[in-house]
Amino acid sequence: MTVQTISDVVFGDEITPWQPDTSLEASRSFAQAVGYSGSGRFEDHEKARAQGLPGALVPGIMGMGFLTSMIHRWAPRGKVKHIDTVFRAPVLADHDHTVTAVVTDIDEENDEVVLDLTIKNAQEETRVFGTATVRFPPAG
């Protein structure tokens, strides 16, 4: 489901959950592009385990990318004005995760919507949560 204008948005609606690509390959590509590569933490399960981690991690800010991508699919004309993400626990590469969002506020006067955001693993454990404010083009 997508929304084009703020009048399409319903309070309490849940954006269609999405499973992002948390593969090691995607994590590696992201880490290299932001300069996080080299330690193996985001690129290699064995090297990550040697550092005491349960496996290679998805960079925390990649979670922010998953969330903004989902918002952009849901609202193709919306702009993410603000996004705040709390890294509660690691997102492990090569493990399935689900990204969800719920509409928690609609400010029609300013054409803005607030979303509560979550990334959960397959055990339904919250790994990342946060909020986003999305601005829609003025009606009319």
Next chain:
Amino acid sequence: MTDIDDLRSKFLDLEFDRTGFVIDAEQSATVAKASGETRTEFIDPTDPDFEACAPILASLASGRRLPIDFPALGGISMDGGKAVACIKPVRPGIKLTGKTHLHDIYAKSGRSGRMIFLVSRMQLYDDAGEHLATTDSRQVIRERPDQ
């Protein structure tokens, strides 16, 4: 135990770092694509409206993480999260200046002890001095029981 009010009075809202950046369009597009982005203004550098995506703005790191005279708090430090406020589109290839200050210092107590949160805020400006975006980095320090 660290005196949070003392830290706040000494360090909040004082710029402690100024760093220059130029965002590479291809790198930003790679970051956006790896995150599952589908909108062309974030994944196609030839799009006339192409702009830097939120995670690449969040990845910009100040030269110093904390003020030079900030006391060592000990304990275990973790990346607690990131926030990005987009004020105007940030175009790759332009010179940016990031001015960083400590925006907030606070503590939370739980069963496993106290955690101190340090929020570093970087404000990004273009060459004309226009404020384009703000990023927050939340550092969490779990105090050692003996502190």
